[in-house]
Amino acid sequence: MKPTDIRDPSYFHKVVDCQWACPAHTPVPEYIRLIAQGRYDDAYMVNWYSNVFPGVLGRTCDRPCEPACRRGRVEDGQSKEPVAICRLKRVAADNKSDIRARLPKAAKQKNGKRIALIGAGPASLTVARDLAPLGYHLVVYDQDPQGGGMMRTQIPKFRLPESVLDEEVAYITDLGLELRLGQRVDSLKAVLAEGYDAVFVGCGAPRGRDLDIPGRAQAAAHIHIGIDWLSSVSFGHIDSIGKRVIVLGGGNTAMDCCRSSKRLGGEDVKVIVRSGYEEMKASPWEKEDATHEGIPILNFLVPKAFIHDNGRLTGMSFEKVKAEYDAKGRRRLLPTGEPDQHFECDDVLVAIGQENAFPWIERDLGIEFDQWGMPKVDEVTMASTLRGVFFGGDAAFGPKNIIWAVAHGHEAAISIDQLCNGEDIRTRPAPMVNLVSQKMGIHEWSYDNEVSLDQRFKVPWNDVRVTLKNIKLEVEKGFDAATAFKEAQRCLNCDAQTVFSASLCIECDACVDICPMDCITFTANAEEDELRQRLNAPALNSAQDLYVSTTLKTGRIMAKDEDVCLHCGLCAERCPTGAWDMQKFFLEMTHAGPSCRDKHAAPGRKAA
Amino acid sequence: MTYIAKPRLHHPTLAANKLGYTRRDYEGKISTLCAGCGHDSISAAIIQACWELDLEPHRVAKLSGIGCSSKTPDYFLGNSHGFNSVHGRMPSVLTGANLANRDLIYLGVSGDGDSASIGIGQFAHVMRRGVNMVYLVENNGVYGLTKGQFSATADQGSQSKRGVVNSDAPVDLVALALQLGATFVARSFSGDKAQLVPLIKAAIVHPGAAFIDVISPCVAFNNHAGSTKSYEYVRGHNEPVNRIDFDYWPKREEITVDYPAGEVISVTQHDGSVLRLRKLAPDYDPHNRITAMNYVQEHQAKGEVVTGLLYVDPDPEDLHRHLNTFDAPFNTLGAKDLCPGAAALEKINAALR
Ligand SMILES: Cc1cc2nc3c(=O)[nH]c(=O)nc-3n(C[C@H](O)[C@H](O)[C@H](O)COP(=O)(O)OP(=O)(O)OC[C@H]3O[C@@H](n4cnc5c(N)ncnc54)[C@H](O)[C@@H]3O)c2cc1C
Ligand SMILES: Cc1ncc(C[n+]2csc(CCOP(=O)(O)OP(=O)(O)O)c2C)c(N)n1
Numbered sequence: 001m002k003p004t005d006i007r008d009p010s011y012f013h014k015v016v017d018c019q020w021a022c023p024a025h026t027p028v029p030e031y032i033r034l035i036a037q038g039r040y041d042d043a044y045m046v047n048w049y050s051n052v053f054p055g056v057l058g059r060t061c062d063r064p065c066e067p068a069c070r071r072g073r074v075e076d077g078q079s080k081e082p083v084a085i086c087r088l089k090r091v092a093a094d095n096k097s098d099i100r101a102r103l104p105k106a107a108k109q110k111n112g113k114r115i116a117l118i119g120a121g122p123a124s125l126t127v128a129r130d131l132a133p134l135g136y137h138l139v140v141y142d143q144d145p146q147g148g149g150m151m152r153t154q155i156p157k158f159r160l161p162e163s164v165l166d167e168e169v170a171y172i173t174d175l176g177l178e179l180r181l182g183q184r185v186d187s188l189k190a191v192l193a194e195g196y197d198a199v200f201v202g203c204g205a206p207r208g209r210d211l212d213i214p215g216r217a218q219a220a221a222h223i224h225i226g227i228d229w230l231s232s233v234s235f236g237h238i239d240s241i242g243k244r245v246i247v248l249g250g251g252n253t254a255m256d257c258c259r260s261s262k263r264l265g266g267e268d269v270k271v272i273v274r275s276g277y278e279e280m281k282a283s284p285w286e287k288e289d290a291t292h293e294g295i296p297i298l299n300f301l302v303p304k305a306f307i308h309d310n311g312r313l314t315g316m317s318f319e320k321v322k323a324e325y326d327a328k329g330r331r332r333l334l335p336t337g338e339p340d341q342h343f344e345c346d347d348v349l350v351a352i353g354q355e356n357a358f359p360w361i362e363r364d365l366g367i368e369f370d371q372w373g374m375p376k377v378d379e380v381t382m383a384s385t386l387r388g389v390f391f392g393g394d395a396a397f398g399p400k401n402i403i404w405a406v407a408h409g410h411e412a413a414i415s416i417d418q419l420c421n422g423e424d425i426r427t428r429p430a431p432m433v434n435l436v437s438q439k440m441g442i443h444e445w446s447y448d449n450e451v452s453l454d455q456r457f458k459v460p461w462n463d464v465r466v467t468l469k470n471i472k473l474e475v476e477k478g479f480d481a482a483t484a485f486k487e488a489q490r491c492l493n494c495d496a497q498t499v500f501s502a503s504l505c506i507e508c509d510a511c512v513d514i515c516p517m518d519c520i521t522f523t524a525n526a527e528e529d530e531l532r533q534r535l536n537a538p539a540l541n542s543a544q545d546l547y548v549s550t551t552l553k554t555g556r557i558m559a560k561d562e563d564v565c566l567h568c569g570l571c572a573e574r575c576p577t578g579a580w581d582m583q584k585f586f587l588e589m590t591h592a593g594p595s596c597r598d599k600h601a602a603p604g605r606k607a608a
Numbered sequence: 609m610t611y612i613a614k615p616r617l618h619h620p621t622l623a624a625n626k627l628g629y630t631r632r633d634y635e636g637k638i639s640t641l642c643a644g645c646g647h648d649s650i651s652a653a654i655i656q657a658c659w660e661l662d663l664e665p666h667r668v669a670k671l672s673g674i675g676c677s678s679k680t681p682d683y684f685l686g687n688s689h690g691f692n693s694v695h696g697r698m699p700s701v702l703t704g705a706n707l708a709n710r711d712l713i714y715l716g717v718s719g720d721g722d723s724a725s726i727g728i729g730q731f732a733h734v735m736r737r738g739v740n741m742v743y744l745v746e747n748n749g750v751y752g753l754t755k756g757q758f759s760a761t762a763d764q765g766s767q768s769k770r771g772v773v774n775s776d777a778p779v780d781l782v783a784l785a786l787q788l789g790a791t792f793v794a795r796s797f798s799g800d801k802a803q804l805v806p807l808i809k810a811a812i813v814h815p816g817a818a819f820i821d822v823i824s825p826c827v828a829f830n831n832h833a834g835s836t837k838s839y840e841y842v843r844g845h846n847e848p849v850n851r852i853d854f855d856y857w858p859k860r861e862e863i864t865v866d867y868p869a870g871e872v873i874s875v876t877q878h879d880g881s882v883l884r885l886r887k888l889a890p891d892y893d894p895h896n897r898i899t900a901m902n903y904v905q906e907h908q909a910k911g912e913v914v915t916g917l918l919y920v921d922p923d924p925e926d927l928h929r930h931l932n933t934f935d936a937p938f939n940t941l942g943a944k945d946l947c948p949g950a951a952a953l954e955k956i957n958a959a960l961r
């Protein structure tokens with residue numbers, strides 16, 4: 001293998017599994033250490049710069065970082081649980097003081113450029129936050145009376161209190177935006193005619209999928225589309241539901257529907273899903289929350305008909321199916337032949353999927369759409385095929401989540417800033433990186449290198465008898481400071497990198513002997529596949545890199561498997577020559593502004 | 609010196625041996641030796657060897673004297689018996705322990721100062737008596753613990769860290785052990801576990817006095833140019849005579865590969881296990897004590913460090929056989945067995961009148 005080039009910023013970035021997995025690349029271990037130190041304001045600001053909505057995301061994020069967390073690969077025994085990265089974020093948000101003085105201010109001087117943002121969801125708000133301090137005049141349109149998008153209209157208040165959302169939306173709207181709330185955009189052509197320098201489409205994926213089976217039309221009065229129903233609940237237009245409720249669908253929307261029903265008068269609420277429990281789209285913790293509230297989830301039942309009595313819904317019938325897999329591993333649901341099952345109900349919530357819809361975008365503007373009605377959007381620049389029109393969030397590639405909307409927003413803001421400065425938007429800015437030794441004394445590091453053996457701590461809940469009575473009462477209580485500290489200590493500090501200097505190594509084997517994970521091997525060089533097999537412990541996870549040195553004095557190389565390293569620093573402590581050093585890798589994505597422009601471009605980051 | 613304990617977490621594929629223990633279960637406390645000390649590598653080799661042999665930790669007794677090397681039994685086999693004796697006196701404590709309980713596996717760990725200076729008399733007698741043990745010297749040519757004075761194994765003409773030249777002739781512990789009757793004699797290097805681990809395993813299985821001299825660089829006081837016990841010197845002058853092929857070891861039926869004649873020596877041990885020695889020096893015969901002594905000395909004169917299994921007696925006798933002792937360990941005998949009573953004493957006395 002060729003020696004590893006650790007100057008490539010992506011090499012050590014990949015080692016910080018959580019940060020690599022986060023669409024916005026939040027410096028996770030950095031903020032977790034700040035939380036452990038009780039520096040909540042600093043922890044909040046690290047988050048705020050990267051992901052814009054720490055208080056919201058600390059409660060609702062889809063947390064792609066957690067399945068990536070190294071802890072999930074290295075813990076012992078049955079429980080291999082990631083650090084509670086998401087809920088630690090909430091600790092920073094809940095315990096911070098007034099940080100408004102640290103936020104950027106509205107630009108004193110405008111730069112004369114006008115940008116339209118369509119939709120006031122997380123994607124558009126991120127674009128606004130990045131561009132407003134630079135002097136852009138931002139015009140935000142939304143059909144709803146308040147900003148926040150689906151964070152406000154869809155996510156129930158018992159998961160996300162309104163005050164938290166209001167605060168973080170206000171941090172952005174206070175930057176001097178022109179808000180055109182309560183205004184639906186019916187024609188993109190008309191918006192373009194206003195002569196904006198760029199337009200960002202962040203209108204989300206607003207349409208809930210319907211279920212066209214017998215009885216649908218006749219019983220319509222008590223059949224509701226999940227996301228429409230949730231937004232009516234959110235705006236207070238709906239405040240009750242029948243006693244017996246069936247929720248159709250296995251995603252997070254279904255979980256929000258069933259839990260909301262339980263709080264609005266539903267007594268016998270059940271979720272009925274076509275697929276098996278494991279394949280349900282809902283996150284494991286959302287299913288767990290529903291179960292905790294006494295809501296059964298019934299699987300492998302395909303809806304056949306709405307049963308009604310002269311238009312009055314009385315129940316639904318389902319066909320029982322089982323999963324079968326063909327040679328290619330594709331799943332098919334086949335009827336079991338058992339008699340259909342019938343469930344009585346007063347209301348049905350249909351939460352079987354969400355779709356994009358762009359009826360207000362004229363098809364002759366130069367914006368190309370594909371066969372499924374989705375705009376053609378560049379995954380890096382977020383540009384559509386019409387110069388100056390960008391997409392992001394759920395509008396760009398279909399329904400995802402808040403953190404992806406934020407990540408898209410950052411990238412679109414960079415593109416808009418480059419465009420308005422006459423630069424090539426395909427040249428993307430390099431991230432800002434820093435690598436500094438953490439050595440403080442002979443065997444002392446600036447981070448706590450002792451590895452905690454604690455298992456993941458659970459976030460305490462409010463009493464379910466109380467939370468089910470009040471749809472606005474938050475279910476989770478958040479970690480207290482003491483538990484937050486212990487959970488923070490579970491973080492392995494994967495950004496404290498093991499950096500190897502071949503010229504200093506005397507090949508004494510001390511690091512090999514001490515390493516608790518058998519990560520380090522001195523051996524003859526070989527091709528990667530072979531090398532992975534013959535290390536002291538096989539490196540079977542090819543998603544994780546091998547760190548390979550130049551040739552050493554004995555003709556061998558040092559090969560380190562990054563996969564299961566605990567970042568405990570023992571190799572560096574036991575090294576007599578300092579050939580291993582623990583160095584903190586800090587990476588921050590470059591956002592819109594002077595430093596994102598051409599001369600700072602990263603050679604590796606170029607869009608198609 | 610490291611302050612944090614080695615985390616209990618381990619590699620997901622870490623294997624268990626026949627007893628269900630992983631290699632990590634054979635570890636001890638975290639080492640307090642200097643970072644990079646060869647002694648720590650030897651501890652790691654002992655851990656590996658005991659794990660591979662499926663040894664029950666409670667069947668092992670580790671004994672040592674004084675020195676950095678003699679501290680190491682604290683850093684491996686944390687669940688075994690241990691005795692840290694006074695300087696140079698480990699052999700007599702080990703001999704006594706072995707007499708009292710012949711059922712344990714005895715692992716004596718010592719240093720070149722501990723064995724070749726203050727303890728040289730004890731060293732000589734424990735070898736002569738053929739005590740069934742592994743006697744391992746972690747040889748760095750200096751008194752590490754007392755800040756690097758030359759020890760008796762330092763080569764004549766080698767230099768201290770400050771540039772002082774050693775004028776005294778060295779004690780060669782391998783030559784002494786060969787001459788004094790040890791039935792298994794080997795030399796190795798802390799930086800070569802592929803050679804060292806199988807040697808330790810073979811020494812443990814050997815039912816007599818087994819001696820291993822392990823060159824073990826002292827990074828703090830004897831790892832400079834001019835030293836003949838540095839990592840670089842030993843790597844540059846290492847002349848292995850053979851290698852134990854542990855793939856085909858220890859059971860006879862596991863031998864599946866045929867080597868061309870003359871490349872391999874098979875040593876069938878007392879318990880039926882077979883040592884497969886791959887020859888590296890073509891004419892070297894590990895069965896001949898005299899030629900072994902000559903070979904080692906000849907190469908020593910050229911500044912070379914001969915390593916490998918230098919001598920093995922496949923059918924050794926040990927102290928208990930010499931003394932014709934009882935089969936059961938003495939410590940299991942009750943007062944009745946040990947004290948035959950007044951009548952028997954009277955009979956013995958009468959016979960002597
Ligand atoms: C029930 C439910 C629960 C969810 N829970 C979570 C969760 O816990 N965590 C998570 O990360 N994600 C969750 N999501 C997904 C998340 O809400 C979205 O992915 C995210 O809000 C998308 O952001 P966006 O900025 O692209 O668009 P949106 O948030 O959808 O905002 C789009 C905005 O544009 C406005 N708009 C649309 N068309 C027009 C128009 N023509 N004129 C004017 N205004 C218009 C809309 O009114 C809306 O305010 C959930 C989604 C649903 C449906
Ligand atoms: C009776 C006695 N004399 C002297 C000492 C001082 N002393 C402690 S360790 C040591 C030498 C140890 O050398 P070695 O056995 O080579 O061990 P190393 O530290 O080199 O591994 C000496 C002389 C002592 N502890 N006890």
Ligand code: SF4
Pocket residue numbers: 498514515516517518519520564565566567568569570571572
């Ligand atoms: S930090 Fe060093 S000693 Fe610790 S697990 Fe990683 S490679 Fe091993």
Ligand code: SF4
Pocket residue numbers: 504505506507508509510511512571574575576577578579580644
């Ligand atoms: S401990 Fe240091 S000098 Fe020794 S082998 Fe490891 S990196 Fe090299």
Ligand code: SF4
Pocket residue numbers: 640641642643644645646647676677748752753825826827828829
């Ligand atoms: S002084 Fe020398 S022998 Fe003692 S621990 Fe340090 S390196 Fe090892």
Ligand SMILES: [Mg+2]
Pocket residue numbers: 675677719720721746747748749750751752759
């Ligand atoms: Mg010594």
